[in-house]
Amino acid sequence: MNGGISVAERDAVGLRRLFHAHPETAFTELWTSVAIAAELRRLGYRVRTGADAIDLSDVPALPGPRELARAADRARAWGADDDGLRAVRDGHTAVVAELDGGAPGPVTAVRIDIDALPLAESADPGHAPAREGFASRDPEAMHACGHDGHIAVGLELARRLAKGGFPGRIRLLFQPAEEGGRGARAMLGAGAVAAVDRLYALHLGVGLPVGEVAAGTCGFFANAKLRAVFTGRQAHAAHAPEEGRNALLAAAQAVLGLHALPRFAAADTRVNVGMLRAGTAPNIVAADAELRLELRATAGHVCDELERRARAVLDAAGAAHEVGVRTERIGAATTADCDPAAVRAIAAAARALPAVTRVHHAHRFGASDDATFLMRAVQEQGGQATYLVVGASSPAPHHSPAFDIDEACLGIAADVLERAIRTPEKEVP
Amino acid sequence: MNGGISVAERDAVGLRRLFHAHPETAFTELWTSVAIAAELRRLGYRVRTGADAIDLSDVPALPGPRELARAADRARAWGADDDGLRAVRDGHTAVVAELDGGAPGPVTAVRIDIDALPLAESADPGHAPAREGFASRDPEAMHACGHDGHIAVGLELARRLAKGGFPGRIRLLFQPAEEGGRGARAMLGAGAVAAVDRLYALHLGVGLPVGEVAAGTCGFFANAKLRAVFTGRQAHAAHAPEEGRNALLAAAQAVLGLHALPRFAAADTRVNVGMLRAGTAPNIVAADAELRLELRATAGHVCDELERRARAVLDAAGAAHEVGVRTERIGAATTADCDPAAVRAIAAAARALPAVTRVHHAHRFGASDDATFLMRAVQEQGGQATYLVVGASSPAPHHSPAFDIDEACLGIAADVLERAIRTPEKEVP
C-alpha cells in the first residue's frame, strides 16, 4: 500500500516530499487520507474515517461522480489500496485520530489541513521540488499552500506522542477542503471538536522566516465563496443574434460590476472572480456561463454586506441581458480571535526552543481559513483556541506556482506543538 | 464495420438518421468519414482520403492529441474499423470521390459538409430525433445544421450516379470543419477543385419550407474567427491581490469592448464572443483566459476592418490590466456571388420536379459558409458555381438544440442535383 512501508520509514522531510508529489484538491484527497489513516492506525491511534469523520450532507458543490472516479483511478495508480479507498469514498476524506496521554488533562485538538490547489507547479530548476525530483505528479494540482508540510508535521507529532506520557488526550483533525472553505464545517457536523478544551490550528509560512513563530494570529478575513450560473438562450450568431440571450455577455458584465464593488472604510476587503466558463463555439450565442468568486472582509458584517451587494450585481447582470442567474454559496470562513491562554502556551513552548529566534503574539494573517469555524466552536463550549504560524521562509507567495517551504520549519513546528501538549497548563510561564 | 452493411442497406432517410445519431465536430469526423469512404468505395468511386484529400499544414487550432484520441475511442466504440481510422488520422477527415459519367462533359463538383456542432441535443419528445430514437449518442455534440442530411443526400446521389450515364465527370467533396470555417481552404490545398468546371454547394433548410428551392444565394457574410489568449500572473486573492495580473478581468473587459464595436452603415455586421474560459479557483487571481469570437460582415473589407478593430480592443484589454494577449485567426469565410449559368441549371432542374412548389434565384443567406472559398477558386479558373438551398421546414433555428429537418427535403435535394448533373448544358432552358 502507498502509506505502508514508505510512509512508515520516512522522516518529516521525507513525508513532506512524499505528500508534495501527490497533491489532491478539495474532497478528492483519496490517496492522501488513505495514507494518513494507515499510518495513524499503525501508530496505535483510534482512527475515524468516512461518515464518522465528516458529514457531507450540507456541503455545496462537491466533486461529481466523474471527477471522483478520476480521482480514485489516480489514487489507485499511485498505490492506494481498494479497502482504504472504500473507506474514504464519495468525498469522505477527513481523518480523525485520538490517543490518551495516560495522565489527567485537557482534550487537545490539532487541526491539520490536507488539500492541494488546482494549479500547475513551476518546473523552474530554481524551484526545489522540481530540482530535487519531488514535484507534483499531477500537472493540474500542486501543494502551493504548505499543507504537505502540515501533514508531515501532523504525522511526526503523532509518532512522538504515540507512546503517551502527556496530560489529557490528543485529537488530530486531518481536514480536507480548507481551500474553498468547506471542510471544517463538515467535520464539525461529525463532532470534530466534541469535548475539546484546547485547539491548535497550524499554518506554515504566511510571510514569516524560518525561526520565527507566531503564537497567535489576527486579521482573519471572513470569506464567502459563491458560484453563479447564468442561463440564457442559444442562437445562431449570424442568422438570428436577437433570438439569443447571451449568458457569456451577462457573466462578463457581472465580472466588471463585481470587481467595481466599493472599498469599505469599515474593514479591509477583497473581491476576486477567479473562474469563468461560458459558451461553446464562436458562432453560437452562449446560453450558459458559470463564474466562481470570493468576497472577503476583516469584519464579518462587512463580508455579509459585500455578499449582498455581489448578489445584486449578479442578478442585475442577468436582468440586463434577460438571462437567468442562480447564485449559491460554495464555501465560507469567518473571523476569529485567539485566546490569550492558548497563545501563551504556544509562545512558551516556542521560546523554549533554541531554533526559534523570535516569537510573535498576534501575527497579521491577511487571508482566510475555515479553522475559524473550529476555533469559534471550541470557544463556544468554553475551550480556548489559537492559530499558530511557523515561519517557513517561502520564496514565493502562497498559491503561486513557485511556492515552497524551508523544510527546517517542519521540525520546529513539531517541537512547538509537542512541547505545548506535554506541558501542563499550570506550568506555562 | 460501421459503414458496412448498415450504410449500404439504408435509404436516404435511414442514412440521415444514422449520421444524425453519430455527430462529430470539426476535424474529429472519424466515424463519419470512415463510413462515407467505405460506402463510396463499395459503389465503385475512386476515393481519396487522408493527405490526398486535405492539406492540414496551415489549419489553425486543430484538435490536440487528447481530443483526437478520445474521438478515435468513440469512433471505435461506434464500430469504426482500425484500417479506416488509420486513413483519416490526425484530423484528415475529408473524403473526395470521383466517377466518370461515360460521356463528354464538364467536371462537376458537389460540396457536402459533414461536421456537427458542440451542443447538446434537445431531449424534448416534440423533437423528432428524441421521439423516434435517433438522437445524438454524444451528449456534447449534435447535427444542428443539417449536415447529417447533406451526407445522406451526397451518398444517395453517389448511388444514383454510380452506374454512369451522365455527361462529364462527377467529384463529390465530403468536407470536414465547415463550422468554424477551416475545412474548405484545407481541401483546396489538396486540389479539391482542380479542373472543376461547375460547383454545386448544397444546404438544406436556411429558412425555406419543404418544396421551395433556391437555385442561388446572396447575402453571404464574410467571417473571421479569432482565438485570443490572455496571459497574466497568478496571485493569492487575499494575501497579495496586487501581485496578480488578472487575465479573467481583462478577458471580461474585452468581451464588453468587442460587443460594443460599432454597427456599420456600409454593411450588415455581426460580432459574437461565443466562448470564454478563464481561471481555476475563486481564491486565485486568474493568470489565464481564452476567448473565441467571430466577426462577420456582408462586405469583405468591412469584415477586415472589424477584425482590425477587434484586435485593437483585445490588445487594449490586455494593456489595461498588464496582461499579455495573443490573438490568432482560427477560421474564415468570404463572400461570393453565384454564377447565372449555374443558377439557371439548378433552377431548371428544380422547376422540373413536381415536389418543388417554388424556385428562388437569390435567397438571402444571412450567414457564412467556407464553401465560398471553393466557389471563388472555381470562378478564378473560369468555372461557375452556385450555392443552392433546399427547403426543409425546420421547426427551430440552425444551431439550436431543437433544430430538425423535414426528411422530405432529402429526396428533393438528390433529385435536383441528379437532374442538374444529367442535363447537358445546352439543354438547360
Added chain:
Amino acid sequence: MNGGISVAERDAVGLRRLFHAHPETAFTELWTSVAIAAELRRLGYRVRTGADAIDLSDVPALPGPRELARAADRARAWGADDDGLRAVRDGHTAVVAELDGGAPGPVTAVRIDIDALPLAESADPGHAPAREGFASRDPEAMHACGHDGHIAVGLELARRLAKGGFPGRIRLLFQPAEEGGRGARAMLGAGAVAAVDRLYALHLGVGLPVGEVAAGTCGFFANAKLRAVFTGRQAHAAHAPEEGRNALLAAAQAVLGLHALPRFAAADTRVNVGMLRAGTAPNIVAADAELRLELRATAGHVCDELERRARAVLDAAGAAHEVGVRTERIGAATTADCDPAAVRAIAAAARALPAVTRVHHAHRFGASDDATFLMRAVQEQGGQATYLVVGASSPAPHHSPAFDIDEACLGIAADVLERAIRTPEKEVP
C-alpha cells in the same frame, strides 16, 4: 430688426448664409423663427406662431427657463425684437404660413425644418463658412445638417408663390426640433396637416451630388431617443465609500450594456449613447448621472424591441449599484413610405430642369426624420406624401463640424418644389 431689411433683401444664398451664422438648437430657434415669421408676413402669408402653430403640452425635455432666457438674450443680441420674441416664447418656435393659389386644387404642405445642432463648427480655412465669414456666431451650435439651406429654400419658395397663380393652397411648415425628433408631433398637435392633400418634406444633401434629385426616399430608421437619470447617494470617497451609491458607475455600466445590445437579423439597427453627465468632483461618490441615447431600426417593431431591451439594461445597471433609474422618451421618429403619385410629381418637376442630371425614385435615407409622422398623418387622412432629397455635394458627413452644402442646390430645390406645386396633378407625365 433681424428679419427686416436684411432678410428681405437677401437672395437664397444670402439667406442661407444669414441663417447659417445664427444657429439655434431645438426649441430655442427664437431669432430664427422671428425672422421667418416677419418675412412671411411681409410677403402676405397668413402666419401662425406660438400655440397656434405648435402644441408643446406632451413634448418631453423642453429647454428649461435658464436655457430659454439665455436663448432670448442671444436672440436679442442678434437683433430679434421683443414683440417677435414674445410670440415664440417658451419654446413655441414653429411658424405655419398659408396662401391661396387662386385656382382650385389641393392643399399642399411643405415641411421645412429649422433647428441647428449642439456642436462647434470647423474653423478650418478649407471650410467655406469659416473662409467666407458666415460661420456660426455661437461657439456651441452649428447648422451641420443643412437646415439653414432648408430655411432659405422655404423663404425663396414663399416669395415665388407670393403672387399666387397656382392650383390650390400652399402651407409652409417651418418646424423646430427635428434633431431629437420632437417638433413634428408637436406641430401635428396644433393641426399642422389638417386638410392637407399632399406633403413634400425636403432635405438637402444626404449623400447626393448637386444635380441629382431623389423624388422619393426609402430606408428610414424608426428612432427612439431616451433620457435616463440615475440617482444614487453621495459620499466622501475616502471616509465612507461604502455609504455611497455610485450613479456614475451605474451609468458607465449602462453605456457598455447598451452598446452591446445585439445586432438584429430582422432589421438594420443603430445604438448610440451620445451624452453622459455625472458627478461633480473626484473626491465625492457621484450621486447623479444622466445619459441620452438613441435606438434606431429600419423596422418599427425592431425599434420597439430595442427600446424594451435598452430599458432593461438601464434598469439593471441601476439595480447592480442600488441606484434609482428613471428613463423617459425624449424624441421619436417612425418609418414611412413615399406615395407613388407624390414621387411622380417631384420626379417630373426635376426632370424638367436642365440643372438636374439624374433623378432617383427611392434613395436610401439611412437615418431618421420625424417628418415621417407628418407623412403618416397625411396618408391616414387620404393624402399623399414624399420625402425628397436635393443633392448638395457635401464635403463632410451630416452632423460633422465640416459639413457644408454646395449652394447651387438651393435654386434647384426651389425650382423643383415650385414647379411641382404649380403643375396640376393631371398634367404630371
Added chain:
Amino acid sequence: MNGGISVAERDAVGLRRLFHAHPETAFTELWTSVAIAAELRRLGYRVRTGADAIDLSDVPALPGPRELARAADRARAWGADDDGLRAVRDGHTAVVAELDGGAPGPVTAVRIDIDALPLAESADPGHAPAREGFASRDPEAMHACGHDGHIAVGLELARRLAKGGFPGRIRLLFQPAEEGGRGARAMLGAGAVAAVDRLYALHLGVGLPVGEVAAGTCGFFANAKLRAVFTGRQAHAAHAPEEGRNALLAAAQAVLGLHALPRFAAADTRVNVGMLRAGTAPNIVAADAELRLELRATAGHVCDELERRARAVLDAAGAAHEVGVRTERIGAATTADCDPAAVRAIAAAARALPAVTRVHHAHRFGASDDATFLMRAVQEQGGQATYLVVGASSPAPHHSPAFDIDEACLGIAADVLERAIRTPEKEVP
C-alpha cells in the same frame, strides 16, 4: 464692504454662519478671502495676499476666465469691494497674516482651509442651516467639510491673539483649494512655512463628537487626483457610425477598468471616478469626454503604483476605441506623521479645558489633506507639526448635503489653539 462691519461684529458662531452662507469652491474663494483679509488688517496683522501669499505657476486645472468672471460677479453681488477683488484676482485667494507675540519664542503657523465643495446643500428642515436661515446662497456650492467653521476659528483666534502677549510669532495660513489638493503646495511656493517651527493644522468633525479632541492624527491617505481627456471623432450615429471614434464609450470603459483596479494587501486604498462629461446629443457619436478621478493609499508608494496602473487603464481604454487620451494630475496629497512634541502641546491644552471630555493622541483620519505637504516641509526644516481634530458631532458624513457641525466646537477649537500658542514649550506637561 462684506468684511466690514458685519464680520467685525460677529462672534465665532456668527462668522461661521456668515461664511457658511457664502461658499466658494477651489480658487474662486473671492468673497471669502476679501472678507478674511479685511478683518485681519483691521486687527493689525501684517497681511499678504495675491502673489505674495500663493504661487499659482505650477497649479494644474485652475478655473478658466469665464468661471473666474462669474465668481467675481457673484462676490461683487455678495458685497465684495473692487479693491479687495483686485488683490485676489486670477485665483490668488490665499491670505497669510502674521503678528509678533511680544516675547521670545517659536514661529507658530496655523493652517486654516477656506474652500467649499461643488454640491447642493440639503433643504431639509432637519438640516440646521436650512432651518435657521444661513444655508448656502449658491445652489451649486456648499461648505460640506467644515471649512466655514475653520475660518471662524481662525478669525476668532486672530482676535484673541491680536493684543499679543504670547511667546514668539503667529502666522495664520488661510489656504484655498484644499479640496482637490492644490492650495497647500502653491502656498509653499510663496514661502508659507518659511522659518516656521511649529505647525498646527486644524480640522473639525472627522467623526468625533463635541468634547473630544485628537491632538494627533494618523491614517492619512496619499492622494493623486487626475483629469483625463478623451478625444475621438464625431459622426452621425445613423449615417456613418463606423466613421466615429467614440470618446464616451472609451470613457465609460475606463470607469469600469479604474473601479476594478485591485485592492492592495500592502495598504488601504481608494479609487473614485467622481466626474464624467461626454458628448452633446444622442444622435452624434461623441468625440469628447472628460473624467476626473482620485486614487488614494495609506502608503505613498502604493498611491504611486495605483496612479501608474490607472494611467495604463486610461490609455488602454482610448486605444481600444482608437480615441486619444491625455491624463494630467490636478491635485495631490501625501502622507505625514504627527510629531510627538506638537501632539503633546495640543493634548495638554485640550486636557486643561473643562469642555473637553476626552483627548486622543492618534485619531485615524481615513482621508487626505494637502496640509500634509506643509507638515512635511516644516519637518524637513527641523520643525514639528500636528494635525488636530476637534469633535463636532456631525449628523451626516463630510461631503454630504446634510453635513453640519455642532457650533460648540468652535469655541473649543479656539480655546485649544490659543492655549497651545500661549503656553511656552517648557511648560507643556
